[in-house]
Amino acid sequence: MKSIQTLFFRPFHLLFLPLLTVILLLSGCSSASHQRIVRIGHNQSTNHPTHIALTAFQNYINEQLGDRYVVEVYPSELLGSQTDMVQLTQTGAIDYCIASNAILETFSKNYEIFNLPYLFASAEAYHHAMDDPLITNPIFTSTQKAGFTAVTWLDAGTRNFYTVQKPIESPSDLKGLKIRVQQSPTNIEMMRLLGGSATPMGFGDVYTALQSHIIDGAENNEMALTDNGHGDVCKYYSYDMHQMVPDILIGNNAFIEDMTKEERAVFEEGYRLINQVQREEWVKAVNHARDKAANEQKVQFLYPDQAPFVKACLPLHQSVLEKNSAIRPIYDAIQNYNAWYPTTAQ
Numbered sequence: 001m002k003s004i005q006t007l008f009f010r011p012f013h014l015l016f017l018p019l020l021t022v023i024l025l026l027s028g029c030s031s032a033s034h035q036r037i038v039r040i041g042h043n044q045s046t047n048h049p050t051h052i053a054l055t056a057f058q059n060y061i062n063e064q065l066g067d068r069y070v071v072e073v074y075p076s077e078l079l080g081s082q083t084d085m086v087q088l089t090q091t092g093a094i095d096y097c098i099a100s101n102a103i104l105e106t107f108s109k110n111y112e113i114f115n116l117p118y119l120f121a122s123a124e125a126y127h128h129a130m131d132d133p134l135i136t137n138p139i140f141t142s143t144q145k146a147g148f149t150a151v152t153w154l155d156a157g158t159r160n161f162y163t164v165q166k167p168i169e170s171p172s173d174l175k176g177l178k179i180r181v182q183q184s185p186t187n188i189e190m191m192r193l194l195g196g197s198a199t200p201m202g203f204g205d206v207y208t209a210l211q212s213h214i215i216d217g218a219e220n221n222e223m224a225l226t227d228n229g230h231g232d233v234c235k236y237y238s239y240d241m242h243q244m245v246p247d248i249l250i251g252n253n254a255f256i257e258d259m260t261k262e263e264r265a266v267f268e269e270g271y272r273l274i275n276q277v278q279r280e281e282w283v284k285a286v287n288h289a290r291d292k293a294a295n296e297q298k299v300q301f302l303y304p305d306q307a308p309f310v311k312a313c314l315p316l317h318q319s320v321l322e323k324n325s326a327i328r329p330i331y332d333a334i335q336n337y338n339a340w341y342p343t344t345a346q
């Protein structure tokens with residue numbers, strides 16, 4: 001369920017954005033002392049592993065540097081959509097936000113790589129590749145000129161199709177269906193290759209669009225069914241496993257560079273903590289979501305043959321690599337992880 005504040009905020013947030021930027025810029029210090037307020041925005045609920053991890057970060061910074069910094073976490077799109085929050089982080093109106101890797105592709109083309117469907121052979125290959133700085137560093141630092149840097153990644157599981165009426169057993173079932181995708185050119189192209197009609201929109205608008213039949217379905221991890229209520233409307237969830245798209249914590253460059261060496265080391269330890277807590281919480285949250293979706297929302301889980309989905313999507317690897325040769329070495333390094341971890345352990 002969306003908070004009242006989020007519902008109120010949404011229709012006006014574009015109008016409010018410049019005003020919000022000024023208010024946030026003017027209020028960077030807590031009035032009680034000279035503590036610097038550190039604002040972090042995200043689009044998940046307060047039950048979500050992402051929020052739990054950011055709360056752990058908030059507590060950790062408070063313990064270590066509480067005399068100098070006060071961390072404030074804004075959940076549920078209170079500061080706008082992910083695209084809005086990335087822009088606020090760019091200008092320094094807020095200090096950090098969590099954005100899906102899909103959104104970041106429009107800020108640096110290098111992010112396209114982690115949006116490729118069927119890039120990772122298994123969850124293990126995905127996790128090991130994302131933990132390898134040789135793979136992530138060239139991507140995470142590619143937005144230096146845009147004013148922000150990625151400081152860690154968060155697990156967002158596997159993305160699968162779910163629909164209101166028609167179960168998806170093969171790509172041909174997507175024909176004629178309007179499916180919400182994230183606002184990323186790679187995702188739009190993926191839907192075209194699979195034969196569906198891509199309807200890009202922000203995450204916070206998906207529930208209403210499903211309910212009012214503006215779209216026939218969407219694609220996401222299992223948490224979207226329960227935590228965002230999509231399973232109240234969509235009764236078929238098909239494990240075609242088309243993407244493992246990480247979420248990324250980005251920070252404003254000027255804020256990060258202004259810290260002392262010692263403060264930066266503490267924040268870096270905090271980023272590691274976010275990654276660790278979120279991943280531990282993620283496993284529990286997904287199991288709980290599957291259980292709730294099946295037993296309370298009566299969502300039917302389907303296990304289609306993935307081969308036709310993979311075949312339809314693979315041309316996208318070639319076309320993205322041809323247009324951006326800089327990501328080729330990273331793509332090749334990921335193939336090594338795929339060879340080492342070819343299947344997900346059950």
Ligand code: GCU
Pocket residue numbers: 043082098099100156182202203219220221224247
């Ligand atoms: C997941 C992901 C979010 C993203 C959302 C979406 O929930 O964790 O970062 O915004 O999918 O589909 O937009």
